[in-house]
Amino acid sequence: MTTSVENPTILSLVEDIKQTALQDQSPGRSAESHFQLLGLIDKLRLAVETPTETVLRLIYQPPQNAALRTIMDLGIFPLLVEQNKRGLSATELARRTGAERGLIVRLMRVMTALGLCASHESEVYIATEKTAVMTQPIGRDGIPCIYDLTMPTLAKLPDYFREHHYISPKEYSRSPMQWAVGQSQFEWLAQSKHRQGLFNSYMSSRRHGKPSWFDVYPVERLTSGVMDHPEAVFLVDVGGNQGHDLVKFHDKHPEVPGRLILQDLPKVVSRCPGEGIQGMGYSFLDPQPIKGARAYYFRAIFHDWPDHICRKILVNTISAMDPGYSRIIISDFVLPDTDAQLLQASLDIQMMSIGSGVERSERQWRELLDEAGLEITGIWKGNPGMESVIEAVRKEEPSML
Structure with a gap:
């Protein structure tokens, strides 16, 4: 009452x-x-x-996730989308998938209750706009990839903390995932091209249609006073995978002088990412070889790693920065210090589980960068559900704005 x-x-x-x-x-x-x-x-x-x-x-959230993962294996959502408004009965779905009709009914009760499809008559299911997204990369690839990657570890996470005296993991090589399944997240992904493909597709889909870092961050802070000579480097994308961000930046700002360099492990940058972009094999655990670039850019890198590894990456980069000219640009989640969104708070637990990583609050970011020898000169927030952009400079000297 x-x-x-x-x-x-x-x-x-x-x-x-x-x-x-x-x-x-x-x-x-x-x-x-x-x-x-x-x-x-x-x-x-x-x-x-x-x-x-x-x-x-x-x-009762775990059985919901397990039912959804099973429905993805059966390929039911594409079948519903194909039929549009006519819908399909449990009998038809059983015939098309090979699953038992009774099982279809039980699983689809969960799907309709979750709002992933509609059912206006007994045992007949109709696609909605939510059904459609389950056939697109964010649902089609994201659900099986993240479920398979995380669930074996999350199921044992209470046991991990019980055995490790309820202390947050501090070593990537001793993450809960390593303890639970004997592999790191990157080892698990690298074991199968299919898994890696699903993961890459999902990560790309999460950002589809969302602003890029240079749409949120005022790029004129970098272009003003930039050096313009043949050897000058404007932007280094550190750990930038296939260089999608650099390609987008070059397409939008072709007039910016200076070289664009994509850095990642040699096997990742073996092919040219795009016109005007130079690929370079490099591990961010080593000293940065490109000296005096205008900006060193990191997207979704630091949340994969515990603090001491992040400090090493930052110190390696600081050693190459030109005081008063260079700066570090970080695109990553910046959680509020109070009332964090459930999605971001949940992602923090996931990152901790699969690699001892951290989704950091603003206070944690300031502490981490300060300890490494950097001063945050701005944080720009666009879509609250996506990453923010942090700008930082060496503490020794003021930046040239």
């Missing part, structure tokens, strides 16, 4: 949701209003749920 004290809280949340929804549907809506709306809806659910209902919702 709802008390009189609780009623105003729920009603005020409903009013806040109404006002935020109007902003989110307006022509000039922003990503911030959208994420604010989602946050308010989560608060409303918590306010409406009894404590027992909240606990039961949390308890």
Whole structure:
């Protein structure tokens, strides 16, 4: 029974949701209003749920994920999308997939309850816009890849902490994943081209349609006063994989003088990433060979590693920086110091599990960079659900802005 004290809280949340929804549907809506709306809806659910209902919702998340992973193996979502509005019965799905009809019914109860498809008559399932996304890379590739990569370790994570006295892992080689399954995340991915392909596809899909770092960060901070001579290096993408970010940057800012260099392990940068970009085999655990570049760019690198490895990477880079001219640009999550989003907080646990990595708060970023000898000169935040951009310079001398 709802008390009189609780009623105003729920009603005020409903009013806040109404006002935020109007902003989110307006022509000039922003990503911030959208994420604010989602946050308010989560608060409303918590306010409406009894404590027992909240606990039961949390308890039964694992079977939901397992059912979804099984549905992905059966390829049911593409079948529903093909039929568009006609839908498919459990009998038809059983015939097309080879699965038992009764099992289809049980699994699809979970899918409809999760909102991943609709069912307006008994044992008949119809595609929705949420069904469609499950056939696109973010769902099609992301769900099986991340489930298979993380679940064996997450299932044993309580045992890991019990045995390791509830201390956060500090060594990549002794991560919970290494302890649980005998492999690191990169070893697990490298073991199969199919796994690596799913992972690459998912990571790319997460950023599809989202702003690039140079859409969030004011690039004029780099282009103003930049050196312009044949050997000058403008941007070094450290650990940049296939160079997608450099290609996008060059396409948008072809006028910027200076060389663009992509660095990653030799087998990764064996082919030319694109016109105007130079590939270079390099490990960021070694001293940086490119001296005096305008910027050294790291995207989604530091969250893979514990603090002491991150400090080593940063110190290796600092040794090559030109004081007062060079700077480090980091594209990574910057969690708020309070009220972090559930997705980001969950991703932190995942990164800790598979590689002793960390999703850092603003305070943690400032401490890490300060210990390495850097000063943060700005943090730019775009889409609240995506990475922020951090700019840092050597502490010894002020930067040239």
